[in-house]
Amino acid sequence: MKTAARKFKDTIYQELSKTAKALGNPHRMEIIDLLAQGPFTVETIARYTGMTIANTSQHLQVLKNAQLVAINRKGNHIYYQLTGENVYATWTSLRELGMAHNAEVKKAIDDYRKGYHNGTAVTAAELLEKVHAGNAIVLDVRPEDEYHRGHIHNAISIPLDQLEKRIRELSKKQEIVAYCRGSLCMLVEEAVALLTQHGYKARKFDDGYMDWALKGYPTAMTI
Amino acid sequence: MKTAARKFKDTIYQELSKTAKALGNPHRMEIIDLLAQGPFTVETIARYTGMTIANTSQHLQVLKNAQLVAINRKGNHIYYQLTGENVYATWTSLRELGMAHNAEVKKAIDDYRKGYHNGTAVTAAELLEKVHAGNAIVLDVRPEDEYHRGHIHNAISIPLDQLEKRIRELSKKQEIVAYCRGSLCMLVEEAVALLTQHGYKARKFDDGYMDWALKGYPTAMTI
DNA sequence: CGGGCATTCAATAGATTTATTGAATAGATA
DNA sequence: TATCTATTCAATAAATCTATTGAATGCCCG
CATH class of the missing domain: 3.40.250.10 (Rhodanese-like domain)
Structure with a gap:
């Protein structure tokens, strides 16, 4: 039987890991990096990252579910953007960490x-x-x-x-x-x-x- | 055919995402959080997190491969510890981000x-x-x-x-x-x-x- | 050297993630 | 209302991740 404290921790870490999971994919990292420059449409993001539109959209849904990006309709297009500066800050933190510890990257x-x-x-x-x-x-x-x-x-x-x-x-x-x-x-x-x-x-x-x-x-x- | 720039980006994001992937698991997040307090043995980590020894060891290998933790032998035991302050800093950044954006956590x-x-x-x-x-x-x-x-x-x-x-x-x-x-x-x-x-x-x-x-x-x- | 203990490895089945395809939807425009 | 276009959804197969089991390793100490 699990204690209340254990259940609490399970929930917290489970939820927090969702954010990290959302960031834990090369395509999604590139998307975050790109969106740091400002809002872009799905089509633009797909072209930049060399992915198909459908695949890009799917990755954007993952980021959206993790509350890392939000949408913004303008006419016929949907613009995706980061939900806050802290998203970019965390991505920077991860990038710095990776660059410091990963010889391949360097x-x-x-x-x-x-x-x-x-x-x-x-x-x-x-x-x-x-x-x-x-x-x-x-x-x-x-x-x-x-x-x-x-x-x-x-x-x-x-x-x-x-x-x-x-x-x-x-x-x-x-x-x-x-x-x-x-x-x-x-x-x-x-x-x-x-x-x-x-x-x-x-x-x-x-x-x-x-x-x-x-x-x-x-x-x-x-x- | 991929351009050199595309290959470069693929490599970089691929490698950087490994770090995020290593962090993107609830058990491993809890381990990082625990190791922020100092070095611990596998057995202690397993008890604290409620996992089996073998499973704990496996997760620790993942963290070790991502260069997030390092080992330190002392007598019959192996102590695991974070490889640097930036590991905890990144975990903090992820936690803050999760807490800010995730209603479940709140x-x-x-x-x-x-x-x-x-x-x-x-x-x-x-x-x-x-x-x-x-x-x-x-x-x-x-x-x-x-x-x-x-x-x-x-x-x-x-x-x-x-x-x-x-x-x-x-x-x-x-x-x-x-x-x-x-x-x-x-x-x-x-x-x-x-x-x-x-x-x-x-x-x-x-x-x-x-x-x-x-x-x-x-x-x-x-x- | 050999017994004992902490830790890791290897194999496997089940769960999750990913890219691809083609169809469906929702807004804008006319 | 009908059409067009950007985007999303749904289904699927391949790849990857996870927990569990039991056996193997490697180190300490007598």
Whole structure:
């Protein structure tokens, strides 16, 4: 026979583990990571993650049941978004833990970054100084709507997929510091490689926008 | 064909989800919660969680493979312990998230508390007043070492497992406000029930020490 | 060296999770 | 009202996770 205390604990841990289970799938982790940038439709999420629509929807239902995401109808589309900042905070916590304890993760990131030969990254403190001094072009290479929702103060937006054809908008004389979402987002690597290749003085800020914003550093948004 | 970027993401999310998966089981969550108190043997963990030894061992292997716990031989026993503070930090983050978003959890805690018929809890503001006025005994029922690391200003320490035999140290005339860790810790409920049963005027402060300290209310520590 | 004890391993059946498929639904638009 | 479109549901087979059992391992101590 179980004591009341045992039953209580069983319930609590059972319920709490549901949250962790919902996060414990690679596709759903990628979805959380993506939704941290803002609300997206099922179709967009599916395209980003390379899943079928039906499969994506199914994973979104799991996240919704665990109260990690919520929906928001707009016209013919349904936008999914995180239910709160604490969802992203927990995902960050898990990511940090994984990155600290899992050698495979470290190796994969290292290998991928090394493949680009993009030199060392600018630190947040260095970038803050550059932003204040105004002696560097800060370049946001994320998709444009993510830029509009929030970006580093004084940054300009050229999404990666437009960078090649719009590259003349940039100056070869000033240093360019490019950034994207951060941590696991590798848009910035491709951007810096492209810029360097075209003779620009480009460096990367690979902490990304989320980290910058979380530090309370200056941001802006356009409406 | 998958792009290099897609392969990279697959690897990363696959690996990161392993950590979340390891945490995504009620038994393993309880083990993590227990190991936060310090190292324990398999047998102790099994007894505490109500599992068989073999099953406990199996879950511990899962946690070990995910690098969340490590072993430490001592004589004939093997002690399991968390591999770092960040493991507990992540578990805390998950717990907070679950408690914030999961109605079942809130309800279970509520119901369990109600089962003790310990009356209503003292709010933090009320307790603050009582502490200032000095017209209540503030009683810390956590294990003694936790009391020493930090406690509510002017609280006295009688760990729950010593309360029955040391109960005469308390006065029946003054109101007693007991507290423990908070959230999932139910020591305080048992303490108040015991005190009431012995004719003391006891109430509970069930936010617990962590909440009190986080509010910036007065605390003290002994060395 | 050998008995005893704590822990792990291996096998298995039952439960849960996952991706895929094609059909169903619910809002918007006309 | 009928049609269109984005999204969800339902069914299924394959994969993975879980608890249980009993046997195997490895370490201590006499």
